[in-house]
Amino acid sequence: MSLDSAVRIFDDPREARMHMAALISAAYLQEAREAMAKENPAVPQIKKRKSRKSPLPNPAVKSRREKRQQTQSAAQTRRSHLVHEESLKIEDQALTSFETPLQELKDTLTAVPIPETTNMVSAWAQRQLLTDAKLSAERVITQKCHRCSAVEAVVRCLDCVPLDMEFLCATCDVEAHKRNVFHDREAVFHGFFEPIPPTTAVVMDDNGQPQFCEQLCQLPVSTRAICECSQDLTVIPGKHISVVTINGKYDVCLPQKSCPSCSTEWTPEVKDLLRYRYWPATTSCQTLFKFDVFTTFEHMKMTAPAMSRQAFLKMLEHRSVQAGRTGSICADTFQRSFSEFAFCK
Template identity: 55%
Template structure:
């Protein structure tokens, strides 16, 4: 009986050895296809990471090269050296402007993110600042008044004389790009002295919401819409965190930050 069991074990051993030998031969002769980028999602992600790592130095070099400030001629008058760069004016071919042309182009486009070209660097400036060049060819900042972009009334009275548009009182405007210091437009008839300045209805018509009864602070409707949409996707977002975002946008654009009173605004 014992010898019979030993014989069976030997037969099983020889059988297993033969099967393993056959499997090794099969695996050795099997041709495995080369993996491609479309084989699996994991492989695609790995290849994408490799490409991103290889492209990172190229992208960094391109970003640094784009920040170089070169001497440019004003693209509007084609006469004077440019002191302002505005990427939002690129479709109009007015990317580089001199101080005079900058005032003309951005008189109504006060929300454009302008940058001053100073000593080989780009410096973001608010719309209340302009750049002038002195007699020695050195650029300097100067203050300028910015009016809230609203269409003024065409007819004030029955007088035939042309009305005069002047600057009204200063207010604060908060948009998704932060805070702006602007002035309300004021229109006066030089003959009968009839005046017009935008009221609550005029401001509401052009999507400006007054946060105070005297319209000292205005909010663009886009601020409320953005906050509502962000609360839908991120319910835990606080009002203070959202206002801090607007404050960061304002400071990054070279403008003043939001005052503490704005944090009490009911969004």
């Protein structure tokens, strides 16, 4: 007797009961899944394992699948329309709520009066007038000498303004700046202000026209008595030296005094120069530094330690050129003199 291959034979009755219970529970689980799929089509069914041989298409199953897809797409379309309509309603409400504050803001801006004088054109016109006034202040005007009030002025000195002698003629300029050699002067007879150094004087030629000429400037020191004679001392220019101040470099001469009676002569020594705040850079006093140069450099180094010595000296040379003076300053001489000054201080 041959048995069917699908029939399973159990030797133990307990194994047969367990196998029957598993088949029954699998059947119940399949029925429950089919019932849930009918109630809620969105829940996907567990796909069965396909056999190796593809089954023939069933027209009824295909039509049900297409109807289900059409129903789902129609539902999604209705939901998207509802969402769009709700967003439009929200936008309309927001616009309606903003209309009232916007209208109030417009009314407020309209009600504020704007003065006609505060416009850009009038402000620009005022700046133009101010610029014209600044430029017209530099116009050269022919004036009489403020010292003698008789001859036409050819030199302007802003350092003499406190003495009410801004404009000077050629003669008064020489007399006023015989001792004030550190004043920055400007010539005014070429149609514009031209800076001139202290070693340049203005003289009048035979035709009454002003011309430039060279002159010697003496270092301003005190005129003290050098002897007991009652006669006046004779002062003549001595050795040519250079003096460096905070305004740059000047070429001057050391004064040399002599007595015509006893033939006593005097020229400033190191102690005399130090008394008037001049620091000799060499033993021969060929170059002098004013104390304000060292103190200014010291203060600038404390404020800006990274500033170089070369940059400071270039600034002094630029000031000299701007005032019509020329000449370079030796950096090594300045450094050595500043170190000596700092040590003695």
